[in-house]
Amino acid sequence: MPAQSLLNPAAEPRKNRLLAALPWAEWQRWQPQLEAVELPLGQVLYESGSTLGHVYFPTTAIVSLLYVMQNGESAEIAVVGREGIVGVALFMGGESTPSRAVVQSAGHGFRLKAKAVKLEFETSPAVMHLLLRYTQALITQMAQTAVCNRHHSLDQQLCRWLLLSLDRVSDSELRMTQELIANMLGVRREGVTEAALKLQKAGLIQYSRGRILVLDRPGLEQRSCECYAVVKKEYERLLPTTAL
């Protein structure tokens, strides 16, 4: 086991890039109010249309924002990890959002009460600018998902999705089933199995019971549609440059 995992992840809120980018004065105010939370796979942080009680800052977990249809089918519109915050509706306005936030990869994070984040957004220009820039990057990710869903093949989309997830974990292993990936991409499981087999045969990934080990990252980038690079570039442009 790598030494890193022996550290208590609950003690490192600054592993989240937004928390790490807070100016010192803000950080001093926030620190005592942040609550460490464990985010197990599948946990729903908020439902579509429900009032948000907290915002979440993932450190090691990855959260999917899903849009759900009346018949229950859904598709991921964006993914949030240690670079971001879940619950932008709290400071953008509206108190709720049509999306559902679900933990897609188990881990840890920190949360802040709705009231606290609203107060900070209203009173600290540094906080407002940081959170608005993040929201702008998030909108870009959603926009790219829209064009990707229209024009790119499942093979390309799977590569994009694996890369987005990989950027949000600390090693090259992703813990997720093909079922989960199919739900996120909004496609049939068989399609994901077929696409994953192709990647495995090409020596890019190794798949075994709920674990995907990425062997050749540049290879994945080559097979991915441009959407991955477009989103990554925009995140780098808009957000603090603390290592992802």
Added chain:
Amino acid sequence: MNDHNVRDATCLPNQLLAALHAEERQRWTPHLKWVRLSAGQVLCESGDTPAYVYFPTSAVVSLMSSTRDGDSAELAVVGHDGMIGIAVFMGGNAMPSAAVVQASGVALRLSAPTLQSLLQRSVPMLQVLLRYAQALTAQVAQTALCNRYHSIDQQLSRRLLLGFDRSADDALSMTHEDAARLLGVRREGISVAAQRLQRSGVIRYQRGRIRMLDRARLELRACECYASVAKEQSRLLAC
């Protein structure tokens, strides 16, 4: 309409500007200019820093995303319900999407730095614009879902409703090519879908214009995405 200043802003037909408080309105109106926008005009290229923001009144603008191969898809539609250039107050000063005029008409224009300085003293208006950005985000996200799941018939019906909602009468100038470009599909698919709508008496094509004959049935033919976005927008902006 000429490029003159707005004298009477009490009845600004843009829903966001209509939310300005009386005191804010006095400060904003001298800076707002009427401009005429023509179909096809690009207000802001992908990746460019916008020099102006636009509050359409009768014009309708599409936010478009395109791929390296030149395939495109519309992300959102902005008319008298919204504004073009949210990156100016969100930060980052640029959007990877392009803003292209879809229906000719007029808009009120502000320079980007003017908007930024006006907003520093207009907290209520900033809140309105943030809620609008949130509604626009919902539209973009819903488009992503729609592109995944819904048929061309449903998507065309949804897109026509978005257009009719932003037009003064029940008619739109939109060729099959336009619709194909907006939805990011082949023109043939649009022609078939449009003929079906026409044959069942929901719309009528008339010299390049589409007239809506039966709104209720058009809504029935659209996917749920139309109603979801409309509901979210009216919840956020109460209009």
